[in-house]
Amino acid sequence: MGTQAKAKCGCWAAITRGIGGVCVSSAATAASSSTIPRTSLVHDAATEARYLNASNREMSTPHEPMLSEENDDKQISSNRSAGELLQFSFQELKIATGNFRPDSILGEGGFGYVFKGWVEENSTTPAKPGTGVTVAVKSLKPDALQGHREWVAEIDFLGQLHHPNLVKLIGYCIEDDQRLLVYEFMARGSLENHLFRRALPLPWSHRIKIAIGAAKGLAFLHGGAKPVIYRDFKTSNILLDSNYNAKLSDFGLAKAGPQGDNTHVSTRVVGTYGYAAPEYVMTGHLTSKSDVYSFGVVLLEILTGRRSVDKKRPNQEQNLVAWARPYLGDKRRLFHLVDPRLELNYSIKGVQKVAQIAFYCLNRDSKVRPSMEEIVKNLVPLQDLNDLAYHSLRSRTYQRAQPQRNKQPNAQ
Structure with a gap:
């Protein structure tokens, strides 16, 4: 030759x-002795708790x-x-x-x-x-x-x-x-750096743009004639170009999806704890809905500015999903989740919708989770919202002040 x-x-x-x-x-x-036993699918809080408690361990070296x-x-x-x-x-x-x-x-x-x-x-x-x-x-x-x-x-x-x-x-x-x-070359590095390592907070509009781009990347992988399961979706694998366009990187753990009548791919459990779907960790059954769960975790990180697993926080707050889940379904408590560094510079409806999408993505029953195509359709309109919490607070403050001003002439 x-x-x-x-x-x-x-x-x-x-x-x-x-x-x-x-x-x-x-x-x-x-197999490594640290591998979690493969048991039943995760449909209940008790089983999920065992997964979350194990999430401080590495899935593979x-x-x-x-x-x-x-x-x-x-x-x-x-x-x-x-x-x-x-x-x-x-x-x-x-x-x-x-x-x-x-x-x-x-x-x-x-x-x-x-x-x-x-x-x-x-x-x-x-x-x-x-x-x-x-x-x-x-x-x-x-x-x-x-x-x-x-x-x-x-x-x-x-x-x-x-x-x-x-x-x-x-x-x-x-x-x-x-x-x-x-x-x-991706000029702005990873989403992880912008969320957790930069002094200035990532603006809400950029967060939504990045979430949409990453969702479109996963939807493309899942929707092809030969579906691909990404298997390691996390903030460090989402890279940003100079205009904050998100692109998925590192396909070393990607896996061809199930073909024909197969519902899942049975495989060795690899990936990153805190992002991996609990039913995948427990059973080794891999589906596109495993990526959807991981996307839900990243949405929470975008919303809260917190890492998926943070051992520096109090015990009950170390696992982001476990800490955030009770807030996601409660509109009155929901805003406790928002990254405090954003102050009031975020969309009220946008936060509500992102929390709702994350809630569905993190459903304990993988079959109930939405597809990435559905997620993209729900995320895209959020980039046009301009109902900033700051404006809403200023408006309410002004309205409360008006009656006081109107009473002043009568008091004389």
Whole structure:
């Protein structure tokens, strides 16, 4: 096979060999002892409480071996064309990121680091900083076996799926033991950073815009001819461009949805506690409604400015869902949930509707949860509301003051 032919298809053969030779070699090992027993579906508060009490534990560690039950999705789709993605050399990405210098690090995960870099448009040629196209380069740690599989899943899913609310995968590098992915650069980082790490609060209008964009991304995944379950929907995986358009990133845990008469996919439980649907954690049965539950948790984070799990808070407030659930169905108590940093700069009807949607998303019976398409339809009108609580309070204050002013002449 010639050099050019290897550049086009040899990488995919190497990827397939890599999965078989690297990840699957340890696939038959026993499950982690920290895995929650798979029992019945969660339809009652007592069962859900056991899940919530366990939610401070990690569902999987970065280097946990993959179980054999996931072997069915180990192969790259046979109809994928490597020509649709750019194949970078390691040297090109080394130059593009300034030798992976520390000050270019955008983030870090169990897989490794994400670096900022620059390349020429529609090319693998490195560009000078500030010129060409800005990219984000995800570098896999050589010893991250699970990360390798997730690296392949990223290529398999993002190489085929294209939507305005999914991060664009530009290319990849597979060279010796190096595994890297190249994405479009998202200028404003993650929703997690804006909600929990920034001094200034994220405006209500931006929160609604981000929720709509993320919902559209999930609706696209669920609504295709071959549905995809995202499986790790959380604020750190929602990235924002310069205009606060939300795009889903990190498809390493994504899973092909059930086909035909199947109602669910049985799979090893992975993801992030605090976001994972309790019935999935309990049974390993994965459906699109598992993503809907996770979306409900993120809606709560957007509404409250609180993390899904926060051990720094009092015991009864550490799990966001457990703390917020009693407020969601009570209009008079509902506004206790609103992020205090917003003060009164939020839509009253918008808060009520977001709380209602979150309430339905978090239903203990997964079958009762709405579809993401329904959620999008209910969220979109909220971006046009202008009934700010600040205006409402000022109006009520003015109305209460009017009778006092009218009485003053009579008092004389």
